Amino acid sequence: MRVKTRMWVALGVTAALVAGCGGGSGDGLDANGRPVGEGTDPNGPMTASFASIQAHVLTPACTGCHAGASAPRGLRLDATNSYAMLVGVNSGGVPSLKRVAPGDAANSYLIHKLEGHQAVGARMPLGGPFLDAPTIALIRQWINNGAQP
Ligand code: HEC
Structure with a gap:
């Protein structure tokens, strides 16, 4: 149970990071x-x-x-x-x-x-x-x- 919770937390963090990069559109990046x-x-x-x-x-x-x-x-x-x-x-x-x-x-x-x-x-x-x-x-x-x- 504890392991599963950690996994969902990790996924949430990943999603937040991707969103923070403009959803991967690459705008403003070289x-x-x-x-x-x-x-x-x-x-x-x-x-x-x-x-x-x-x-x-x-x-x-x-x-x-x-x-x-x-x-x-x-x-x-x-x-x-x-x-x-x-x-x-x-x-x-x-x-x-x-x-x-x-x-x-x-x-x-x-x-x-x-x-x-x-x-x-x-x-x-x-x-x-x-x-x-x-x-x-x-x-x-x-x-x-x-x-x-
Ligand atoms: C003091 C003068 C001088 C400086 C400073 C200099 N070059 Fe040159 N470069 C030459 C001369 C003279 C040639 C022609 C003779 C040869 O090909 O070695 C040449 C040729 C070249 C060629 C060959 C081009 C071709 O199509 O054959 C390249 C590539 C080049 N230089 C890149 C650079 C780069 C990048 C820099 C800076 C990091 C630089 N050079 C700085 C004098 C210079």
Whole structure:
């Protein structure tokens, strides 16, 4: 009897939690189930969302070179252009690889460049300091989750 009561209490709590998340509609949540806009403060923690990657990595560490008409390999990484120039676009260095292949971080040229795989030449950001492993892991996670905007 006591066990049964506990079970109903547990079910009630679960139902309340689901209801608290807007009934699972996903409104206001990004592809990772995190609130939209979370992680975009460059002084706060980074998340595996594109907006957070832009704020924490692309804008501060890449746009010194990858911006404007003379961006290396035509790759602009400023907030206005980066998504369209990365996701689903063949890389210049190894055209058989997409810069970002949604769902497939292991075959995304961006990851090869950030990790400095020998076959792809210079590691990014060129001259360093390079991204640490947890940061690259979040970028991998974003790609493997489908590289949502
Ligand atoms: C100091 C200048 C500089 C900085 C900073 C820099 N890059 Fe680069 N990047 C280059 C140059 C030059 C190339 C072209 C040569 C090459 O492919 O290695 C390049 C090429 C690339 C390519 C290959 C594009 C292709 O299609 O072949 C990627 C991807 C890339 N950079 C990503 C980044 C990212 C992401 C950052 C920031 C984390 C970054 N780079 C920071 C200079 C820079």
